Amino acid sequence: QVQLVESGGGLVQTGGSLRLSCAASGRTFSGAAMGWFRQGPGKERESVAAISWGGGRTYYADSVKGRFTISRDNGKNTVYLQMNSLKAEDTAVYYCAAGATFNAVVAGTNDYWGQGTQVTVSS
Numbered sequence: 001q002v003q004l005v006e007s008g009g010g011l012v013q014t015g016g017s018l019r020l021s022c023a024a025s026g027r028t029f030s031g032a033a034m035g036w037f038r039q040g041p042g043k044e045r046e047s048v049a050a051i052s053w054g055g056g057r058t059y060y061a062d063s064v065k066g067r068f069t070i071s072r073d074n075g076k077n078t079v080y081l082q083m084n085s086l087k088a089e090d091t092a093v094y095y096c097a098a099g100a101t102f103n104a105v106v107a108g109t110n111d112y113w114g115q116g117t118q119v120t121v122s123s
Contacts, residue, residue: 002026002112004096009117012086016121020081022096022114029098032112034072034079035059035105038092038119048094049081050105059106063089086121093118 008020035050049070050059058070072079079096094117099110
């Protein structure tokens with residue numbers, strides 16, 4: 001079992017930055033791929049970014065490439081999402097995800113989810 005707790009969301013102006021963190025606990029965290037999803041108002045959940053256990057593989061949605069960076073610190077059981085040049089359309093609840101494989105996390109078929117943190121970008 002893996003428990004995920006997100007933090008770092010908030011209100012920011014267009015062009016600003018935020019860093020989300022996701023702290024994982026549970027003995028099955030070892031080896032897990034991690035990722036971030038978001039669901040904006042009236043929108044379906046979408047995959048934002050993913051990272052493999054060792055960090056050698058990453059995935060970004062086209063809408064965030066060049067602006068967001070995913071990273072992880074396995075010693076701290078934490079994954080991060082650095083979000084720069086934020087836009088109003090980035091407003092969403094952001095969810096941390098963990099799964100056994102990188103492809104499962106990218107596809108959203110992973111096993112574990114956090115409860116989400118709200119990111120609001122004001123124009």
